[in-house]
Amino acid sequence: MAARRDPASAAPPRASRPVEDRHFVTALARGLEVLACFRTGSVLGNQELAVRCQLPKSTVSRLTATLTRLGYLIQIGESGKFRLGTATLSLGSAMLSKLDVRQVARPWMEELAAQCKVEVALGARDRLSMIYIESCRSPRPPAVVLDVGARIPVATTAMGRAWLSAIDGHEREEFLERVRRRDAAAWPETKRGIERSLHEHRTLGVTCSFGEWQSHINGIACAVRPGDGLPPMAISCGGPAARLSPRQLLAEVRPRLIAMVARIEDALTLPNGRARWSA
Known part of the structure; x- marks a missing residue:
């Protein structure tokens, strides 16, 4: 593809x-x-x-x-x-320096990247893209080098689809209408991929994109809710399709990713239910 x-x-x-x-x-x-x-x-x-x-x-x-x-x-x-x-x-550095989620998530992201030999990234939505706010690489050469600040599309990536799974239905409908207007020709296939990912999120706990963003890249992702009024984010795990099959991602990486996200959300939340925000 x-x-x-x-x-x-x-x-x-x-x-x-x-x-x-x-x-x-x-x-x-x-x-x-x-x-x-x-x-x-x-x-x-x-x-x-x-x-x-x-x-x-x-x-x-x-x-x-x-x-x-x-x-x-x-x-x-x-x-x-x-x-x-x-x-x-x-503007960017002031925002990033205040995001506790980056500081909390990075050690676990590094551990997951090393254990599973995948690229692990934390992203937030900006317009029709997800923008990387943290990134950890595996010891192996990456398929695509994406650092903090890199942008990837929402509609065709696992990270973007995880964000879509975390927002409310009304916001999702408005967003998808913008995607449809932007590229009407690609919309039918894009819509099928998104609907499939929403089902995956309900049944598997992650969203998937196997060769749909770029034909040589496979990835899965899970939504992260940092709390304190911040919008949902997402953490993705992926890499070259030649050495990272969908089966490997789902069987080996998926449970570790889900567990990691749960630890991050627990660490961000104080006993009174409010997320920490750096002073």
């Missing part, structure tokens, strides 16, 4: 709001949409950003000029193109 296009590489979904919402700052939303277009190593010009954000080029030019002045973008020489600036580091 050919590798699927990551929806994150296309335009981010436009921010939607009721017309009467007086507290919605359109200019701010548009600036954040511009920043959301950039991925690891992205270099984009105003014309590309205008297409992705579905905004007039003149509007995008003003936004990029402002973001550049504030340090959120850096203009590359005289090319007229931009990449993310160092000011964006403060």
